[in-house]
Amino acid sequence: MEQIDDIDLQLLNILHDNSKYTVKELAKMVNLSASPVFERIKRLENNGYIKKYIALLDAEKLNRGFIVFCNIKLKQHDRNIGNQFVSDIMKIEEVVECYNISGDYDFLMKVSAKDMKHYQDFVFNKLGSVESIGSTQSTFVMSEIKNMYG
Amino acid sequence: MEQIDDIDLQLLNILHDNSKYTVKELAKMVNLSASPVFERIKRLENNGYIKKYIALLDAEKLNRGFIVFCNIKLKQHDRNIGNQFVSDIMKIEEVVECYNISGDYDFLMKVSAKDMKHYQDFVFNKLGSVESIGSTQSTFVMSEIKNMYG
């Protein structure tokens, strides 16, 4: 098991916010030359500290700016129903995140839609055809205050 | 206002999942040569469809694998209290997302901690010193089912 030091952490924090810096720029930021920085990043990638690199898109421009947190209660709590739910949810593009949670509900989903009409259509037509769902409860996002990924 | 076509959408979807492809690789995927692909990506960046590029890190390896959704009710609903809350929350590193929501609570926060002990410490010491908070309710994530960003 590899150990990481303070410079590795600096690099991770920088890349988490912006992965387009050149190694030369990163080197200047952490007071090293390019080659050790390059090697450190490769090591962090190979050891799994960095999982992947992605582009963040503008949800509003892509007609996905209407965010809803949707709580789900299953009909029954056996493994088959649970697996069926997970399998169904995976195929629905509006569901961008889904968690198995504690509390009154079984799952919490983050849903990304164009607008209320689109969300209504999603609930009726998409969720409506997922047999394993017992009940749902929608919490609408009025504004995004903080997002360390966005 | 720029219009985007099907090839642009393909590029956006690819880059949203993996931004490390070379333009040559992307060109092959969308059946174009490198230069038009390069120009399309620059256009998508300049027009704001692509907001930024980031590295996704392994939360578990960085001692942040314990996820909790924390609902917040404010003491009062005036602008000062709200602004104070937002300002305070911005400084707390465990809060990775925060939304102003409809329903019984005012805000929904996604909190990222090392473990239950760390979360308890977060609630008592960090949230405990945010004066604007009236009450909280914690929903624990038992497992992550789907994450289009992770």
Added chain:
DNA sequence: ATATTTGAAGAATATTATTCTGATTTAAAA
């Protein structure tokens, strides 16, 4: 039908990533 615009391909160039070598430091062992 002709001019104009748009978008693409391919070559040329610039920049950056990646590798390699030698030097320096650090840590451990004698």
Added chain:
DNA sequence: TTTTAAATCAGAATAATATTCTTCAAATAT
């Protein structure tokens, strides 16, 4: 403390990629 070995670094050399530029073809408008 001295010696040895293992890491880590800097800087040069090379390879790969991004970026620019020119030309050409297709679509659209005149």
